Amino acid sequence: MRQKLIIVILMAFILCGCSIAQAEINPKIEVSSYSEQIIELKQTYNLDINCDSSDIELYTWNNSDIKFEITKRVRGAYKKEVLSKRLEDFEVEIKNENNSVFLKSRCNGGNKNALDRSVDLKIYVPKVIETMNYKVDAGNIKFFDDIQGVLKAELNNTNLEINRFDGVLNVTGNMGNVKVLSGKISGCSKIEKYNGNISIKSEFDENGEYIFNTSKGHIDIYAPSNTKLGFETVGELEINEFDDAENFGRTRSSEVKLNDKPVKVRVNSEMGRIAIRKY
Known part of the structure; x- marks a missing residue:
């Protein structure tokens, strides 16, 4: 009886080890969804960005409007259907009021690792902005084109590069x-x-x-x-x-x-x- 008990315990350890090893060798895949939105502007404005995890690229263009290209990304060692369902955990809100454009993004799921979940943005703006406010908990911000204005940024685990x-x-x-x-x-x-x-x-x-x-x-x-x-x-x-x-x-x-x-x-x-x- 004692030998049978030892064999059962050993088999349990072996099966558990195999499960862990299988999880470790499963490659991560990525799923994403894309959307865009254009905000019509009639005068100078402020831009307010608030994200928990995001890679942001900012460009200027010869247009008086502002355009957001939004890509939600989820990465993990799970089936594509499971990851696609997790795209619903993101909340992205865009508002235009009182001469200010606001974008706020949040992930409501349990895993908020910036490497596994993010809302990536490409933003096209006029060359002159009255005030820009950025608050990003994790990610990267890069300004590719020349821009004028007042830039205020509260960045935790985030790199900032301005051309x-x-x-x-x-x-x-x-x-x-x-x-x-x-x-x-x-x-x-x-x-x-x-x-x-x-x-x-x-x-x-x-x-x-x-x-x-x-x-x-x-x-x-x-x-x-x-x-x-x-x-x-x-x-x-x-x-x-x-x-x-x-x-x-x-x-x-x-x-x-x-x-x-x-x-x-x-x-x-x-x-x-x-x-x-x-x-």
Whole structure:
């Protein structure tokens, strides 16, 4: 009797192991659904995007309207019919009221892994937007074309890349990198991340004030060679081409004033390097 009991237990372990192994080797597949919506605009407007998991691409076009191309995606090691049913867990709401366009997307299912479920967006907008507000918990945001306006972004586990931006930029959040390739940042602009790299190549308005801060990450600032703003750095300064002292390579705080201009650009990295270069 005891031997039979041992055999039954061993068989149960073997069957359980086979089930786990089978689940592990089943390849993940993806199902998706596509829709689009055009919002007619009669004047300048604000754009408000709120998503829990999304990859967002933004383009400008010669049109006064705004267009959303929406792709819902679900990935998993299940039958296609099961995954297709889970597309119904997404809620996407678009509203146009009080000169503002709102898009909000949420996933109501149990598994909210950004790698397995997302609402991906392609957005086509006019070249000038009064204010843009982005709140994304996980994903990527990329601006492919030039755009002007005020951009406010609260990004947790989200990367942001902008091709060219003219206006006021305010980005906060936990994890994710921020990269601006060109443009002119003005006003009281700031980028503050807890964990992520910051790379900015831009002109700076002499009347503006700027804060670039990351707790865990590197900061690279590229400014025109004729920039007349002062820089203050806190952290491991690798290079500051606007500083004639050339006393770099160690953690320190330095303040560089140019042409008697006050410090307007404050750069801080607690655990990373800082590099400020001319272009």
